Amino acid sequence: MAKTVKIALAGEGGQGVQSVAGIMVGAANDKGREALYIPNFGVEQRGGVSVAFCQISDDKIGSPKFKKADLVIALSDRAVRRTTQYVDENTVFIYDSSIEDIEDDLPKNAKKVIGIPALDVAKKELHPRVFNVIIMGAAIEATHIVEMPEAKEALEKKLGYKFEQNPKLRPLNFTALEKGAELVKELL
Amino acid sequence: MSKAPNMPKSWREETKPHKFCPGCGHGLVLKALGQAIDELGIQDRVVFGCDIGCSLLSFDFFNVDSVQTHHGRTTPVVTGVKRARPDRICIAYMGDGGGYAIGSQHLVNAAARNEKITVILANNCNYGMTGGQMAPTSLPGMKTETTPYGRDPEVTGYPTQGPEMVSAITREGAYVARGTVANVRQLKNYIKKALQNQVEGNGFSFVEALSGCPTNWSTNAKDTWAFIEETMPKYFKVGELKAPAKKEE
Amino acid sequence: MAEKPIQGEKRVFMTGNEVAAWAALAAEADIMYGYPITPQNEIMHYWTRLSPKFDRGFLQTEDEISAGFTTCGGVLSGKRAFTATAGPGNTLMQESMTMAEMMRIPLVCVVQQRGGPSTATVIYSQQEATMTCYGGNGEGFRIVYSTSTHQELYDYVIKGFNTAWTYRFPTFVLGDGYQAKMRESLHIYDPATKGINMVATEPSLGLEGTPGVDRDPQHLRNTYNTEEELYEVVSELVADYEKAAPEIVEYQTFDTDDAEIVIVAHGIVTRAAQAAVKELREEGIKVGHFRPITLRPFPANELKEIASKAKKLIVMESAQGQFDRMVKHAIYGLTTPIEDYFKPGMGITSEEIVEYVKKGM
Structure with a gap:
C-alpha cells in the first residue's frame, strides 16, 4: 500500500471513537508502518462531538490533519453533520443506521454511503460496550490498514488485562470485531 | 578586619555606607537580619533574594550570594532555589507592594504550600522607590501621591493585615511575626526564629517589619519615629502570631 | 544514582507531550516547574509519573509567572531546570523570560502553541511565534527551535538544554497543540549512545565557601542606574548573541x-x-x-x-x-x-x- 490511508472517526463523547482510533493506529505502528493519530478536542473535557483523525502509510506522514478522507465513520447525527466536509468522490462514508433524521445530511458526493446497524447488533446480539469494537472491525475491513489477526493482537494488547479478569470478554470482543467486518463486507 | 562597631559580620563592608535614604528603615531591618545570620552561623549557606522597590538596593548588601529579581517575584525565585537546593537557607526580602499587591499570589501560595523559605517584608505604608504612592498598607486617611486627599477606605479598602493573613493560611510548622524597627532587638529575635524555623525544616516563615519612609512621608526624625512607634501599631499589632510547637525532647 | 531512563535506542509510538517529558528525562533535567494549561498539561503528567523514579524534582506553581521565576531560581542554583506552557500561560511567562535574557539564565521552555488571541482554542496555532521570539520588554536574546515532528521534539529538547547551557540564553522548543496531542512513531535514545554529552551545569547562587572569606559573594542584578551602564550591558548581550548566532542557526x-x-x-x-x-x-x-x-x-x-x-x-x-x-x-x-x-x-x-x-x- 503506497498511498496514505486517511480515516476520520466521529462520534459522541463516550462512544469510544478515540480509543478505537488509538488501538487501530497502534496496531499499524506495531507492524512497523507509519501511523499518525490526532484527536480533535475542544475546551470541554466531556461531551460534544469527538473526531479522531488517523493516517497510516508506508512513508513518513505529512500534515496531521487532512481535507478529505478515504474513510469517514460517523456515529451520531451531529457527527454526520460535522464530518461531511471530509468527504469527496473517493470517500467511503459509513454511518450507524439507527441514527434518525439524517437522510438529508448524508453526503451526496461520496464514493459510497453505507449504513450499518452496529448499535443494534451490539445491543441485541453482543453487548452495548463492544459497539466501538464493531466499528473498528468495519474500519479495518474498509481500509485493510491491518488484517484481522493483527487487529485481534492489538485488542489483546490493549484489553488483555480485562480479558484475564473475565475470560468471556475475549470472544465477545473478537466476535464484535468480526461482526463489524461482516457488516460492511458485502456493501463495499 | 576593621569593621565599624555594631556592623554585623555578614554585612559586606565594601558596599557601605548603604544606598538607602537617611532615616530609612531598611538599614535597620537588614541590620537585624545580619545579626540573625551571624548568630545562627549560616552565612555560607544563605541565598538572599531581593525584590524591586527600595528593597532592591540590598542586592549587594551582604556577604552572601544574592539575586535581585522583579517586582513581586522574589518569592518564586527563592522558592525555585529552595526546591532545587534544599540545603540552602533561602530568604526573600521585599516591601509591602511586592508582597501584598503585585506578588500577593506568590506570598499566599508559598505560605499555603508551607514552602521552607523565609520571607521578610518591610512595611512602610507606601511605595517608596516610585515616589510615595498608596500601598496596600497605607493607613486610612493617609496622604500619598495617589490619595492626595487621604486614603478613603470606602474607595480603596483598609490596610492589608499581612502576618494575620499568612498566619490564617499556614498550617503547623509555620512561623509568623510582626516586628518593628523601633525595637531592633525584638525584630532580630523574630527574624532569627524565622530562619531557625527554616534551618529546622519546619515550614514557611514570615516576618513583617514596621519601617519608616521619611522621604515620602515628608517627616522629620521626630515625626517619623512617632509614626512608626505610635500610629502604625494601631493598625499593625507587633508580636508573634504563630510559632511551631516546641519539639518533644 | 538511578539508572538511565532510556537504555540505548528504541522505537516508540506516543504523543508529543510524552515525548517532551521523556526527552527532558533523557537530557538529565533535574527539575520541572509548571502550571496547568492545555495543550501542554501532559508534559507535567508524564514528568510527575516518571521523574520520581529517577530522583528528579517537580513543583506545581500558582501561575505561569511563578513557574517562570521558579525555573529561573532552579537554574541559578545550578540545576538543569525547565518549564512548559502555552497561550495565555506563555504570555504570563514572558516577564520571567526577560529576566532570563538579561541575567543569562539558561532555562529551557517547551511551548505548545494554541489558538489566540485571548483564550481562543486549546487546539493549535502558530500564533506564539512573535511572543516566543520577542516577548516581554527586551530584545529577544533567546534561542527558539521550531519543531515539526516527534523525532525533532525529542532531539531538540535534548539539544535545547545543551544550547542553553553552552550559550547561556533562554532556549525555547516551539511546538504546537497538534504536536502535543498527536501520536506518531519516533526513536527515543540515551543521548550518550549518539555521542551527545550533556553540557555541565553550574550554580550562580549557593556556591561553596563562605562569601567574603573564601570568595566574593555573588551579587546578581538586572537593575542599572544609568543609561550608560545599561547600554554597556545590553551591548555585551548583543555582541555575545551575534557571535553565537552562526553556531546556533539551523534550517x-x-x-x-x-x-x-x-x-x-x-x-x-x-x-x-x-x-x-x-x-x-x-x-x-x-x-x-x-x-x-x-x-x-x-x-x-x-x-x-x-x-x-x-x-x-x-x-x-x-x-x-x-x-x-x-x-x-x-x-x-x-x-x-x-x-x-x-x-x-x-x-x-x-x-x-x-x-x-x-x-x-
Missing part, C-alpha cells in the same frame, strides 16, 4: 536548487510543505521549500540567497503574518514577489498547498 531546504517558487514555512506546516513539494515536483513543477528550524536566531543569509534566485516566495503559516514579518525582515532589499498564505489558528494541509500553488501558476 532545511527541499528542492530549492532550481526552484522558481519557494514555499517558506516553519514548525508543523513544513510537513505539509514538504509533502506538497514532492507531489508538485512529480508533476514537473519547479517548486522548493525553505524551512528555518531556528526562528531565533533566524537563518537570514541562507534564506536571502535562495529567495534571490526564486521567481516567487509563498509564506505559509497558521498565524496572521507573525512568521511573515521575520521572513520579510530577513530578505529586505530583494525584489522577489512574496505571496502570503495565512490561516490564523488553523492547520494547513498538503492538499491545500498543492491547490494554491497550481492556482497561482
Whole structure:
C-alpha cells in the first residue's frame, strides 16, 4: 500500500471513537508502518462531538490533519453533520443506521454511503460496550490498514488485562470485531 | 578586619555606607537580619533574594550570594532555589507592594504550600522607590501621591493585615511575626526564629517589619519615629502570631 | 544514582507531550516547574509519573509567572531546570523570560502553541511565534527551535538544554497543540549512545565557601542606574548573541536548487510543505521549500540567497503574518514577489498547498 490511508472517526463523547482510533493506529505502528493519530478536542473535557483523525502509510506522514478522507465513520447525527466536509468522490462514508433524521445530511458526493446497524447488533446480539469494537472491525475491513489477526493482537494488547479478569470478554470482543467486518463486507 | 562597631559580620563592608535614604528603615531591618545570620552561623549557606522597590538596593548588601529579581517575584525565585537546593537557607526580602499587591499570589501560595523559605517584608505604608504612592498598607486617611486627599477606605479598602493573613493560611510548622524597627532587638529575635524555623525544616516563615519612609512621608526624625512607634501599631499589632510547637525532647 | 531512563535506542509510538517529558528525562533535567494549561498539561503528567523514579524534582506553581521565576531560581542554583506552557500561560511567562535574557539564565521552555488571541482554542496555532521570539520588554536574546515532528521534539529538547547551557540564553522548543496531542512513531535514545554529552551545569547562587572569606559573594542584578551602564550591558548581550548566532542557526531546504517558487514555512506546516513539494515536483513543477528550524536566531543569509534566485516566495503559516514579518525582515532589499498564505489558528494541509500553488501558476 503506497498511498496514505486517511480515516476520520466521529462520534459522541463516550462512544469510544478515540480509543478505537488509538488501538487501530497502534496496531499499524506495531507492524512497523507509519501511523499518525490526532484527536480533535475542544475546551470541554466531556461531551460534544469527538473526531479522531488517523493516517497510516508506508512513508513518513505529512500534515496531521487532512481535507478529505478515504474513510469517514460517523456515529451520531451531529457527527454526520460535522464530518461531511471530509468527504469527496473517493470517500467511503459509513454511518450507524439507527441514527434518525439524517437522510438529508448524508453526503451526496461520496464514493459510497453505507449504513450499518452496529448499535443494534451490539445491543441485541453482543453487548452495548463492544459497539466501538464493531466499528473498528468495519474500519479495518474498509481500509485493510491491518488484517484481522493483527487487529485481534492489538485488542489483546490493549484489553488483555480485562480479558484475564473475565475470560468471556475475549470472544465477545473478537466476535464484535468480526461482526463489524461482516457488516460492511458485502456493501463495499 | 576593621569593621565599624555594631556592623554585623555578614554585612559586606565594601558596599557601605548603604544606598538607602537617611532615616530609612531598611538599614535597620537588614541590620537585624545580619545579626540573625551571624548568630545562627549560616552565612555560607544563605541565598538572599531581593525584590524591586527600595528593597532592591540590598542586592549587594551582604556577604552572601544574592539575586535581585522583579517586582513581586522574589518569592518564586527563592522558592525555585529552595526546591532545587534544599540545603540552602533561602530568604526573600521585599516591601509591602511586592508582597501584598503585585506578588500577593506568590506570598499566599508559598505560605499555603508551607514552602521552607523565609520571607521578610518591610512595611512602610507606601511605595517608596516610585515616589510615595498608596500601598496596600497605607493607613486610612493617609496622604500619598495617589490619595492626595487621604486614603478613603470606602474607595480603596483598609490596610492589608499581612502576618494575620499568612498566619490564617499556614498550617503547623509555620512561623509568623510582626516586628518593628523601633525595637531592633525584638525584630532580630523574630527574624532569627524565622530562619531557625527554616534551618529546622519546619515550614514557611514570615516576618513583617514596621519601617519608616521619611522621604515620602515628608517627616522629620521626630515625626517619623512617632509614626512608626505610635500610629502604625494601631493598625499593625507587633508580636508573634504563630510559632511551631516546641519539639518533644 | 538511578539508572538511565532510556537504555540505548528504541522505537516508540506516543504523543508529543510524552515525548517532551521523556526527552527532558533523557537530557538529565533535574527539575520541572509548571502550571496547568492545555495543550501542554501532559508534559507535567508524564514528568510527575516518571521523574520520581529517577530522583528528579517537580513543583506545581500558582501561575505561569511563578513557574517562570521558579525555573529561573532552579537554574541559578545550578540545576538543569525547565518549564512548559502555552497561550495565555506563555504570555504570563514572558516577564520571567526577560529576566532570563538579561541575567543569562539558561532555562529551557517547551511551548505548545494554541489558538489566540485571548483564550481562543486549546487546539493549535502558530500564533506564539512573535511572543516566543520577542516577548516581554527586551530584545529577544533567546534561542527558539521550531519543531515539526516527534523525532525533532525529542532531539531538540535534548539539544535545547545543551544550547542553553553552552550559550547561556533562554532556549525555547516551539511546538504546537497538534504536536502535543498527536501520536506518531519516533526513536527515543540515551543521548550518550549518539555521542551527545550533556553540557555541565553550574550554580550562580549557593556556591561553596563562605562569601567574603573564601570568595566574593555573588551579587546578581538586572537593575542599572544609568543609561550608560545599561547600554554597556545590553551591548555585551548583543555582541555575545551575534557571535553565537552562526553556531546556533539551523534550517532545511527541499528542492530549492532550481526552484522558481519557494514555499517558506516553519514548525508543523513544513510537513505539509514538504509533502506538497514532492507531489508538485512529480508533476514537473519547479517548486522548493525553505524551512528555518531556528526562528531565533533566524537563518537570514541562507534564506536571502535562495529567495534571490526564486521567481516567487509563498509564506505559509497558521498565524496572521507573525512568521511573515521575520521572513520579510530577513530578505529586505530583494525584489522577489512574496505571496502570503495565512490561516490564523488553523492547520494547513498538503492538499491545500498543492491547490494554491497550481492556482497561482
